[in-house]
Amino acid sequence: MSFESIRGQDHGVEVLKRALGRNRLHHAYLFAGPLGVGKERTARAFASALLCVQPTADKLACNVCHACRRLAEGQHPDFHLVERLEKNDGGTERFIKIAQIRALQRSLSFKAYEGERRVVLILEPEHMTESTSNALLKTLEEPGQQTHFILVSAGVHRLLPTIISRCQRVRFGPLKSEHIIHLLQQSGVHDLDLMETVARLSEGSVGRALMMLEEDIVPLRGQILAALDADKNQPLSEALDLAEDLAKPAQRKRLKQAFHILRTWYRDLLVVKMGGERRQLLNIDEHARLTNRADGLSAKVIQERLKRTGEAEVAIWERMANTRLVLESLFVFLAGRVPMELSQ
Ligand SMILES: [Zn+2]
Numbered sequence: 001m002s003f004e005s006i007r008g009q010d011h012g013v014e015v016l017k018r019a020l021g022r023n024r025l026h027h028a029y030l031f032a033g034p035l036g037v038g039k040e041r042t043a044r045a046f047a048s049a050l051l052c053v054q055p056t057a058d059k060l061a062c063n064v065c066h067a068c069r070r071l072a073e074g075q076h077p078d079f080h081l082v083e084r085l086e087k088n089d090g091g092t093e094r095f096i097k098i099a100q101i102r103a104l105q106r107s108l109s110f111k112a113y114e115g116e117r118r119v120v121l122i123l124e125p126e127h128m129t130e131s132t133s134n135a136l137l138k139t140l141e142e143p144g145q146q147t148h149f150i151l152v153s154a155g156v157h158r159l160l161p162t163i164i165s166r167c168q169r170v171r172f173g174p175l176k177s178e179h180i181i182h183l184l185q186q187s188g189v190h191d192l193d194l195m196e197t198v199a200r201l202s203e204g205s206v207g208r209a210l211m212m213l214e215e216d217i218v219p220l221r222g223q224i225l226a227a228l229d230a231d232k233n234q235p236l237s238e239a240l241d242l243a244e245d246l247a248k249p250a251q252r253k254r255l256k257q258a259f260h261i262l263r264t265w266y267r268d269l270l271v272v273k274m275g276g277e278r279r280q281l282l283n284i285d286e287h288a289r290l291t292n293r294a295d296g297l298s299a300k301v302i303q304e305r306l307k308r309t310g311e312a313e314v315a316i317w318e319r320m321a322n323t324r325l326v327l328e329s330l331f332v333f334l335a336g337r338v339p340m341e342l343s344q
Contacts, residue, residue: 001041001044001045001048001061001071001072002045002048002060002061002063003016003017003042003045003049003060005041005045006038006041006042006045007038007175007179007182007183008037008038008173008175008176008179009037009038009042009172009173009175011171011173012031012042012170012171012172013042015170016042016046016049016170017058017060020046020049020050020058020059020060021058021059023059025050025148026148026167026168027140027143027147027148027149028140028143028148028149028150028151028166028167028168029046029148029149029150029151029167029168029169029170030151030153030156030159030164030167030168030169030170031043031150031151031152031153031170031172032153032154032156032169032170032171032172033154033171033172033173033174034154034172034173034174034203034204034205035154035205035207035208036202036205036206036207036208036209036210036211037172037173037174037175037204037205037206037207038172038175038206039152039153039154039172040121040123040152042172043121043150043152044071044121045061046150047071047079047119047121047148047150048061048063048068048071048072049061050117050119050148051067051068051071051076051078051079051114051115051117051119052065052067052068053065053066053067053114053115067114067115070114076114077113077114078112078113078114078115078117078118078119079118079119079121080104080107080108080118080119080120080121081121081123082096082100082101082104082120082121082122082123083096083122083123083124084096084123084124084127085097085100089249091252094127095127095128095129095132096122096124096125096127096128096132097132098129098131098132098135101132101135101136101139102135104120104139105135105138105139108120108139108143108144108147109144112146116145116146117146117147117148118144118146118147118148119147119148119149119150120147120148120149120150121150121152122136122149122150122151122152123152124152124153124154124155125151125152125153125159125163126153126154126155126156126158126159127155130160133159133160133163134160136163137160137162137163137166140163140166140167141166149167151163151167156169173204174203174204174205175204175205175206176204177196177199177200179206180195180198180199180202180204180205180206180209181195181196181199183206184198184199184206184209184210184213187210189213193285194213194218195209197218197284197285198212198213198217198218200281200282200283200284201217201260201261201264201282201283203264203282208260211253211256211257212257212260214253215253215254215257217257217261220254220257220258220261221261221265221283221286223242224242224258224261224262224265225265225289226238227239227241227242227331227335228242228262228331228334228335229265229293229334236332236335236337239331239332239334239335240328240331240332242331243324243327243328243330243331244324244328246258246323246327247323247324247327255316255323259309259312259313262309262334263306263309263310264282264283265283266302266305266306266309267282267306268281268282268283268286268290269290269293269294269297269302270299270302270303270306272290272291272294273294273297273299273302274299301336305333305334308330308333308334309330309334312326312327312330
């Protein structure tokens, strides 16, 4: 993994290259920015440069020495990855466990195997309980010789301030559509119209764009709009069927996409309602439909729908509420079947 493969993150990459070139390295970095914009990729490229035993004149990874190769194969003994574990049912644990941090501390108490440096990559450190965070903090405070931590987070606001203050922050912004399209092409996508649509809808995240393609987001959007964004005389059964379907455990990824669709849809309706321009739309391919729908809804109603959507998301993903009940009541509301005064 090298910095050349990173797209659209010139600032962050430059900061890291300069630190490597001058050998002025911090012992802990926090790569902060939205999901799916290249933070982990950059972290791995940085780790490679740190661990390479035959670096270039600029102190970048050679990508051919045994250290670079072992790292690429996930076999480097001085590279430690900490992330949420997979559960037996294929899902992901809600938290990084304290036992994982303790195991890391044990490994770090030994000498480095290969060279002098060690790298610890921690993905999603915001998914830690307070006691786990405090255990990590201890390690960050006494890292031992030549140990470099890279924390990769899309939820910095949920980290302990004491952890943030220990780290040098490197910011990652959303990607431009052209970069997303380039990366999608590299991963074998060819349909240009589709790529342009998901690039806009992804709000600058190639990770999200890929997930959208995987979940067939365009047909899903059609299905959601048919059920929820139709006229009031339509039976509610379609909305309720959709709620039942999306509430199934096997549909978790699809449900995430469904929420994203709803959020971008109401956001776009507001843009149209406020007289925004076509180029500001995320669902730019649905411009005509948006204009039409915005005519029939007040800004207040659209805002309320956006708000309810956000609340339902929090209820499901953070408060672990009953997914089906939350979706049913949300969809009935979004379908415009509950007068706003009565539903509050
Ligand atoms: Zn190398």
